[in-house]
Amino acid sequence: MEVLTLLGDGMLLALQPLNLVMILIGVTVGLFIGAMPGLGSVNGVAILLPVTFLVPPASAIIFLAAIYYGAMYGGAISSVTLGIPGASTAVATTFDGRPLARQGRASFALVTAALASFVGGTVANILFTLFAPALASVALSFGPPEVFALMLLAFATFIGLGGDDIPKTIFSICLGLVLGAVGFDQISGAPRLVLFDNTGFLQGIGFLVLAIGVYGIGEMLWTIEQTRGEVTTTTPRMTVKGMASETKEAASRAWKGTTIGSFLGFFVGVLPAAGATPGSLMSYGVAKMVSRKPEDFGKGNPDGVAAPEAANNSASTGSMLPMLTLGIPGSPTTAILLGGMVIWGLVPGPRLFVDETEFVWGLIGSFYISNLVAVLINLAFIPLFVSMLRMPFTILAPMIFVLSIAGGYAATRDMFDVWLMVIFGLGAFFLRKFDYPLAPAVLAIVLGPIAEPTLRQSLLLSSGDPSIFFTRPVAGPITIVALVLIFLPVLRLLRRGRWGS
Amino acid sequence: MRVGEIVTVGILALFSVYLMWKSAELPIGYIADTGPGGGAWPFWLSGVMLLCCGAIAFNWWRRTSPPSQSDEPLLDAYGWRMLGLVGGGIVVFVGLVSIISMYGAVAVFLFYYIRYLGRHGWALSLSISLVTPLVLFFFFEGAMRITMPTGLPFTDPVFNILYEIIY
Numbered sequence: 126m127e128v129l130t131l132l133g134d135g136m137l138l139a140l141q142p143l144n145l146v147m148i149l150i151g152v153t154v155g156l157f158i159g160a161m162p163g164l165g166s167v168n169g170v171a172i173l174l175p176v177t178f179l180v181p182p183a184s185a186i187i188f189l190a191a192i193y194y195g196a197m198y199g200g201a202i203s204s205v206t207l208g209i210p211g212a213s214t215a216v217a218t219t220f221d222g223r224p225l226a227r228q229g230r231a232s233f234a235l236v237t238a239a240l241a242s243f244v245g246g247t248v249a250n251i252l253f254t255l256f257a258p259a260l261a262s263v264a265l266s267f268g269p270p271e272v273f274a275l276m277l278l279a280f281a282t283f284i285g286l287g288g289d290d291i292p293k294t295i296f297s298i299c300l301g302l303v304l305g306a307v308g309f310d311q312i313s314g315a316p317r318l319v320l321f322d323n324t325g326f327l328q329g330i331g332f333l334v335l336a337i338g339v340y341g342i343g344e345m346l347w348t349i350e351q352t353r354g355e356v357t358t359t360t361p362r363m364t365v366k367g368m369a370s371e372t373k374e375a376a377s378r379a380w381k382g383t384t385i386g387s388f389l390g391f392f393v394g395v396l397p398a399a400g401a402t403p404g405s406l407m408s409y410g411v412a413k414m415v416s417r418k419p420e421d422f423g424k425g426n427p428d429g430v431a432a433p434e435a436a437n438n439s440a441s442t443g444s445m446l447p448m449l450t451l452g453i454p455g456s457p458t459t460a461i462l463l464g465g466m467v468i469w470g471l472v473p474g475p476r477l478f479v480d481e482t483e484f485v486w487g488l489i490g491s492f493y494i495s496n497l498v499a500v501l502i503n504l505a506f507i508p509l510f511v512s513m514l515r516m517p518f519t520i521l522a523p524m525i526f527v528l529s530i531a532g533g534y535a536a537t538r539d540m541f542d543v544w545l546m547v548i549f550g551l552g553a554f555f556l557r558k559f560d561y562p563l564a565p566a567v568l569a570i571v572l573g574p575i576a577e578p579t580l581r582q583s584l585l586l587s588s589g590d591p592s593i594f595f596t597r598p599v600a601g602p603i604t605i606v607a608l609v610l611i612f613l614p615v616l617r618l619l620r621r622g623r624w625g626s
Numbered sequence: 627m628r629v630g631e632i633v634t635v636g637i638l639a640l641f642s643v644y645l646m647w648k649s650a651e652l653p654i655g656y657i658a659d660t661g662p663g664g665g666a667w668p669f670w671l672s673g674v675m676l677l678c679c680g681a682i683a684f685n686w687w688r689r690t691s692p693p694s695q696s697d698e699p700l701l702d703a704y705g706w707r708m709l710g711l712v713g714g715g716i717v718v719f720v721g722l723v724s725i726i727s728m729y730g731a732v733a734v735f736l737f738y739y740i741r742y743l744g745r746h747g748w749a750l751s752l753s754i755s756l757v758t759p760l761v762l763f764f765f766f767e768g769a770m771r772i773t774m775p776t777g778l779p780f781t782d783p784v785f786n787i788l789y790e791i792i793y
Contacts, residue, residue, distance in 0.1 A: 161765075164770070168770070290682075290685070290691055291681075292678040292679075292681035292682045292685065293678070293682060295674065295678050296638070296675055296678035296679065296682070299671045299672070299674045299675045299678070300675060302667075302668075302671050303645055303649075303668045303671050303672055303675070306649075306667055306668040306671075310652060310664030310665075312660075312661075312664065313652070313660075313664045315652055315664050317649070317651075317652055317664055317665065317668070318645070318648050318649060318668055319648075320648065342716065346708075346709065346712060346713060349708055349712060350701070350704075350705050350708050350709070353704060517744070517746075519739070519740065519743065519744025519745070519746065520740055520744060520746070520754065522712075522739070523735065523736050523739035523740060523743075523744075524736075524758070526716055526719070526735070526739075527732050527735065527736060527758065527762075530716075530719065530720060530723075530728075530732075531728060531732065531762055531766070531774070534723075534728065534774060534775070535766055535770070535772045535774070538772075538773075540720075540723065540724065540775065543720055543723070544720060547716055547717060547720055550716070551713055554709075554713075555634065556634070558627075558630075558693075558700060558701075559627075559630065559631050559634055559693050560691065560692060560693060577667045580662070580667070581661045581662050581667070582661070584656070584661050584662055585660070585661035589656045589661070589662075
């Protein structure tokens with residue numbers, strides 16, 4: 126009961142005119158920043174941090190949290206309309222969002238993404254309100270073996286359930302993991318995999334470089350070649366009635382993915398160093414795993430849009446939890462928010478809930494308000510975003526190339542990375558021609574830098590004994606499920622062979 | 627497609643071997659008290675890549691993958707022409723960035739694509755090619771405070787005028 130009173134007070138604080146204006150501006154700005162390929166919530170929060178010194182700390186953090194929310198909603202827009210994941214959190218949305226747009230159902234994909242994001246955000250807010258301190262301590266019990274087991278599970282969902290060629294899928298995952306290892310060895314600090322002795326590789330290969338190369342250039346070239354330039358984009362239903370029927374359809378066809386994403390995303394988001402990207406990718410994998418028609422994933426299944434979108438919003442709220450309760454940021458964006466709080470004289474940690482009650486509950490109240498404002502603004506802008514797809518393809522295609530190159534440069538500020546994008550794009554075009562699935566490589570380059578150190582730390586803890594992944598109460602079951610999923614295709618092949626003989 | 631697939635597997639297998647060799651510049655085994663060496667992770671993963679190449683080649687030999695069953699060429703005349711005009715256009719676009727600036731290269735690429743590949747009218751091609759770089763300039767430099775490459779010094783007078791507007 127006390128929680129509800131505090132939450133009510135917090136919501137009233139968030140609804141004060143200044144805070145409400147900050148939420149409206151923050152969500153709208155975040156939506157457009159998130160929709161821009163190459164820019165995500167971290168850019169928006171970092172760039173607008175100085176602006177917040179003009180207002181009181183409570184309004185400032187509410188503003189930044191609203192940008193964070195808006196950007197999470199916005200990430201889906203470029204994934205669906207342009208086929209380029211604007212940020213790593215929206216990679217999985219591309220897998221089914223883009224095929225839906227190609228089928229002329231971009232507005233349905235965007236409505237599904239918006240509603241799933243809203244539900245994910247709401248579920249996360251409720252979990253946050255009720256279980257913040259308890260969940261923070263559970264998250265702390267996750268050591269390197271548990272995090273590595275989770276990463277293994279994320280990869281396994283792609284191998285064990287893919288309808289694609291299994292050796293090509295595994296090749297793609299390993300390629301992404303190896304590319305993620307380029308640069309420096311994180312533990313010894315020694316240069317590693319400096320390919321062709323080119324010093325440009327010392328800074329590593331970022332996720333965006335591969336993602337924009339694969340989706341912004343390679344996929345576009347493939348589309349132009351396959352369709353002979355006669356691309357049918359979409360005939361958007363711009364009416365209120367049309368959007369209402371799409372809302373109804375999204376509710377009936379995407380509830381499973383939304384539920385999975387909402388809960389799984391929140392839990393993965395709470396884990397320090399995990400964040401929204403692994404949360405959204407794992408939710409996609411699990412949604413595919415429990416689906417009755419896993420073969421529909423990647424071809425425009427609404428659950429494939431809903432699961433990652435619900436998860437990335439849910440994880441965004443989840444990643445605020447270790448930041449506020451323990452002072453540990455769960456993502457790069459929350460790291461900047463943490464920095465802001467320190468500058469404003471607030472000390473994140475268990476005492477924050479006691480010493481700064483008004484601030485904390487005002488922030489939590491603003492999560493609810495921001496989430497509601499974000500879904501309304503997002504739905505209002507969907508006709509605008511979809512109308513982009515009515516452009517002739519001979520104008521849309523060069524625009525996508527330009528946004529890929531300019532957005533890619535904006536994210537890394539290095540021409541070497543832009544050239545790498547072009548090389549990856551051309552390589553991806555040829556690999557796509559030979560049915561190599563490239564999504565697993567993009568997934569792997571994001572998760573690799575989390576998986577490798579946790580594997581090495583775990584083996585160091587156990588003096589090289591891999592049984593550590595099986596004997597710990599949390600890591601054990603996750604590892605076993607992951608291994609079953611990895612070996613499932615082999616078992617299927619053996620069974621098929623036996624029946625065949 | 628059949629020949630193309632086995633050639634691609636060969637190239638990928640060579641690349642995997644190269645990655646294994648580069649990874650082995652750092653220790654690839656378990657070192658007491660420090661754990662797995664810095665090269666272990668990429669080395670063994672590259673090894674798995676090599677094994678996958680073997681499996682893909684085996685499937686090619688058994689003709690089980692769709693490309694291995696196809697006698698169609700990898701790219702027909704349209705495909706090669708498209709790759710040259712669009713892919714080549716992108717390469718030239720990126721090459722021009724360090725000469726005529728990001729915004730200049732955007733304008734040239736858009737004009738080339740919309741006017742010559744898209745066959746749209748002069749007015750539409752010119753207006754999109756000129757307005758888009760301006761919008762991008764004010765978005766990146768003005769709103770986001772992200773500086774894009776400005777090319778060689780001969781572009782300075784244009785940028786001086788634009789920077790005066792935003793600063």
